[in-house]
Amino acid sequence: MKLIIGNKNYSSWSLRPWLAARACGAHFEEIRIPLHTPTTRERILKHSPSGKVPCLIDHGSTVWDSLAICEYLAEKYPQLWPTDPSARAVARSVSAEMHSGFQDLRQNMPMNIRKDYTGKGHTPGVDANIARIEAIWSDCRERFGKKAGAAGPYLFGAFSAADAMFAPVCFRFKTYGIQPQGAAGEYLATMLAHPLMQEWAAAAGAETESIAAEDLYG
Ligand SMILES: N[C@@H](CCC(=O)N[C@@H](CS)C(=O)NCC(=O)O)C(=O)O
Numbered sequence: 001m002k003l004i005i006g007n008k009n010y011s012s013w014s015l016r017p018w019l020a021a022r023a024c025g026a027h028f029e030e031i032r033i034p035l036h037t038p039t040t041r042e043r044i045l046k047h048s049p050s051g052k053v054p055c056l057i058d059h060g061s062t063v064w065d066s067l068a069i070c071e072y073l074a075e076k077y078p079q080l081w082p083t084d085p086s087a088r089a090v091a092r093s094v095s096a097e098m099h100s101g102f103q104d105l106r107q108n109m110p111m112n113i114r115k116d117y118t119g120k121g122h123t124p125g126v127d128a129n130i131a132r133i134e135a136i137w138s139d140c141r142e143r144f145g146k147k148a149g150a151a152g153p154y155l156f157g158a159f160s161a162a163d164a165m166f167a168p169v170c171f172r173f174k175t176y177g178i179q180p181q182g183a184a185g186e187y188l189a190t191m192l193a194h195p196l197m198q199e200w201a202a203a204a205g206a207e208t209e210s211i212a213a214e215d216l217y218g
Pocket residue numbers: 006010011012013014035036040041051052053054064065066067
């Protein structure tokens with residue numbers, strides 16, 4: 001498999017399938033295409049019909065869009081979704097909610113792993129998004145993650161695609177100094193300590209490109 005991704009510092013959508021694929025032990029070649037350069041679009045279009053990353057290529061099958069890639073991976077690695085049908089339904093719901101919503105947060109607190117933007121980016125809409133994310137995390141941890149037999153520190157116990165979908169928000173919370181309390185705060189700390197999250201963050205730190213349009217607060 002080949003996974004086409006953008007800059008690790010900025011490309012929140014790319015992080016999700018990269019993390020899901022690595023977490024389930026899939027082997028893939030990583031093709032990194034820096035965003036916002038004169039040749040970016042042309043280079044992405046060689047792989048991805050949408051002109052966007054991420055994109056997965058597997059034996060002639062092309063899958064684009066982060067959630068579609070997670071679903072594709074889950075067909076090969078079913079452990080990416082919880083086995084219990086009601087937990088799986090909620091995992092899919094919160095993943096889809098993350099995928100299609102939270103516009104205020106996306107616009108005002110873009111992922112930018114190298115920066116410390118503590119205190120920046122707040123608006124009433126952003127704060128409402130943050131409150132909803134914290135509620136999702138607490139609810140999933142309390143109802144599913146801590147259930148007997150579902151042992152594990154992630155949203156549904158064991159690491160799942162839902163955790164991959166929320167991974168960019170975890171980096172955003174770190175950059176913008178958001179510190180949830182209780183179960184949501186514990187979950188955030190768990191995610192930020194995940195070895196693959198640390199590997200991604202280290203690679204983001206080593207990147208040399210800056211995208212002025214993404215460095216919103218200096
Ligand atoms: N909904 C898509 C969004 C993908 C997306 O917007 N990707 C951005 C980078 S994070 C992109 O490729 N932009 C193209 C460009 O900047 O030229 C997904 O989930 O994969």
